[in-house]
Amino acid sequence: MNLKFYKKSYMEKYDVVVVGSGNAALCAALSARDNGAKKVLIIEKASKKEAGGNSRYTNGSYRFAYNNFSDLKKIIPKLKQSKKIDYGKYPKRSFYDDMIKVTKNKTDKKLTKTLVNDSHEVIYWLSKKGLKFVPIKGKQSFVVNGVTKYWGGLTLEVKNQGEGLIKSLTNIAKKNGIKIKYEVAAKKLIKKNNEIKGIGVLHKGKKELILCNSVILACGGFEANSKMRSKYLGNGWDKAKVRGTKHNTGDGLTMAFEHNAARYGEWNGCHAVFHDLNGPKFSDLKIAAKYRKISYPWGIVLNANGERFVDEGEDLRNYTYAKFGREVIKQPKQFAWQIFDQKVRPMLYNEYDVKSATKVKANSLEDLVKKLKGVNANKALSTILKYNQSVNTKVKFDPTIKDGKNTKGLKINKSNWANKIDKSPFYAFGVTCGITFTFGGLKINNKCEVLDNKEKPIKGLYAAGEMVGGIFYLNYPGGSGLMSGSVFGRIAGKYAAKLS
Ligand SMILES: Cc1cc2nc3c(=O)[nH]c(=O)nc-3n(C[C@H](O)[C@H](O)[C@H](O)COP(=O)(O)OP(=O)(O)OC[C@H]3O[C@@H](n4cnc5c(N)ncnc54)[C@H](O)[C@@H]3O)c2cc1C
Incomplete structure (x- = not known):
């Protein structure tokens, strides 16, 4: 194990360490607890004031499949049916077809099927955990012939949008016994006997080591790193304005590549x-x-x-x-x-x-x-x-x-x-x-394990959220970023917990 630079100051050992405190990370941590992991730690590079990643900047809109009003009522029990409101429907087939259409058929079909098929169950899972949703009135609806009509397969957002999302999920995580440490930046994945067994971090400028049975990387893409933008997206991209957090600088991707993780998806593409x-x-x-x-x-x-x-x-x-x-x-x-x-x-x-x-x-x-x-x-x-x-x-x-x-x-x-x-x-x-965020990322399997260049899982290493490559190419249907983080975060947490 490469301990050269890291002091063993966190002598506690965790079952699962999640890197990042955005939507994907919080969902992964909650799912790890649901699935039996006792000691779950979230580490976040930003201060508490700036935590929550791009997820906190969002409108909180979630794209998910639903067949009728009853499906929405399961998520918002107080929702009232009225002849004056048409919430429409958005069957799985429509969500899948939208992904195929906007990515010009380039999306990884397995990943997209998981995204689409799990979407309804996941939004229900979140609402059962206590996350509150409301209809996206006005932004996703127009009044036509006296009827408020929702359009474009995007119907609900989190109450109080990105701020509400991060505040609620963070509170729910804490209530579920998940520990969150701010100003702890992941720097290096530590391997022992060919399995990821720890993580080297910078904690308020000091190098430290955290031991664990598995690591879930949910620390965003490289959109806030102007050098990486120029290198991968091309000329002119260093000048783009960053819509979200300054902390998503591709750290998780860089750390995974040091262990031969496979690059996947549209590395010259972004939202x-x-x-x-x-x-x-x-x-x-x-x-x-x-x-x-x-x-x-x-x-x-x-x-x-x-x-x-x-x-x-x-x-x-x-x-x-x-x-x-x-x-x-x-x-x-x-x-x-x-x-x-x-x-x-x-x-x-x-x-x-x-x-x-x-x-x-x-x-x-x-x-x-x-x-x-x-x-x-x-x-x-x-x-x-x-x-x-x-x-x-x-x-x-x-x-x-x-x-x-x-x-x-x-x-x-x-x-x-x-x-x-x-x-x-x-x-x-x-x-x-x-x-907004970059499309290129890591290659994962159906357990969200990170795959290496030979398509073999890197034992103990999982990824979710913006870091997953292969889902979005060329374009993106609004509201799918949060859903992707929640769907793959939940899966990553489930399987990472099994190593505890
Ligand atoms: C302005 C804006 C509006 C958006 N609106 C929507 C919307 O309404 N609906 C939707 O679906 N999507 C929306 N998106 C896209 C959405 O934000 C992302 O798809 C999603 O939030 C990504 O979640 P994530 O958990 O993967 O990453 P993030 O939420 O960005 O979390 C990554 C976290 O990792 C931390 N981190 C980075 N490096 C390290 C490190 N080395 N160590 C520790 N921590 C680290 C970061 O500080 C950050 O907190 C929007 C994005 C923006 C910017």
Whole structure:
């Protein structure tokens, strides 16, 4: 065992050590306790004030399969049925098909089947543990003909969103006897007789050793590491703004590779969105998810040349928002402006109302384009006017479905929700790329054991959450990150407990 640098200051031995204190880690730890592990320790690199990872920055929305209202009522017993509310349904088949669609069939089918098939049971498991869910009213619903209609397979979020999620799961973990230590950064996995049996850590700057029977890595991807972003995602990605925690710097991946763990999934891919142009380098918990700007389906987006570069209406926003950050990074000077008129302004998410949002407003399109900093104003005006001329006025606008209200004859047509931009005042919001999390990760088997380069499990080593590769490629259906962390965290905890 390589103890050279680590003092044996934690002489206690744990059954299971979980690295990270985000959603995947907390679910893994709870599941390990459920399955008989007596001594479970969570170690977290951040201080208590900054703990909870990206999970704490989330909207708390969870994607899961459900067949009818009764399925939702099991999760929220107080939920009332009404003719005025249509919660719809989202069968397993639809969730699976969405994963195939957005990843262009690249997702690992075994992992996706597990994600989809376990999703309902897992949300029920969480609610039984005491996590409270509420309908995502407004953000995932529109009123159509007097009925509030939920759309896009995303119906529930955790009460009080990411803050509520981490606060509740942390309290539940503590009640279940799980110990949590903050400001303890995992540095090295320790092997004995070919099994992971400990972990070397930096505790407030001091090197220490923790002994255990198994380690579950749930310490995020490498989105907050600008060097790794440049290396794996490519040129320009060092400049992306980080939407979540600054602590996900790829440590778990690096540690696992020292033991020949296999690299898996889309290492040059990530979840990235339109994000406030003047947002900070790393996000802050005050504004958190509200730096994103994802109501673009109701308008158009122009780059510095004054040209459109995506089909803003390609699909419901849940199925396009996570890939458009990649598109903006390819544009000249890596920024864009989203353009809206007064007709759709009330439909924009409340993230557009944040005081610090980069925005301009004008009473005419001529004046608006002059205010778009860094943009070719003449070209921008001509793009908007051509777009207006090409709008199909025969189809009725319906934001709850792909309405087919499109444009015709443009280089890049808008496939749905193409309304003319013609009612003043006009609004524009400056955006750039905000990275959410990286898609490349470790290869795991059906017990969430980490596999090595020869596809053999590394005994005693498990992974969950953002660290698992092979699930998301190219794109991502909103709300699946938390579900993935919970599903694979629960499995990892179950099998890690068996080694105790
Ligand atoms: C702004 C924003 C909004 C989002 N909204 C949603 C949403 O509504 N729904 C959804 O499904 N997904 C959402 N996501 C994606 C979601 O956050 C992630 O998919 C999910 O939270 C990842 O969980 P995790 O437990 O794997 O990682 P994290 O929650 O990031 O946890 C990883 C933890 O590991 C810690 N850590 C890192 N290195 C070490 C180390 N060496 N030692 C110890 N600890 C370490 C970190 O400090 C962190 O606490 C959002 C993401 C962001 C950034």
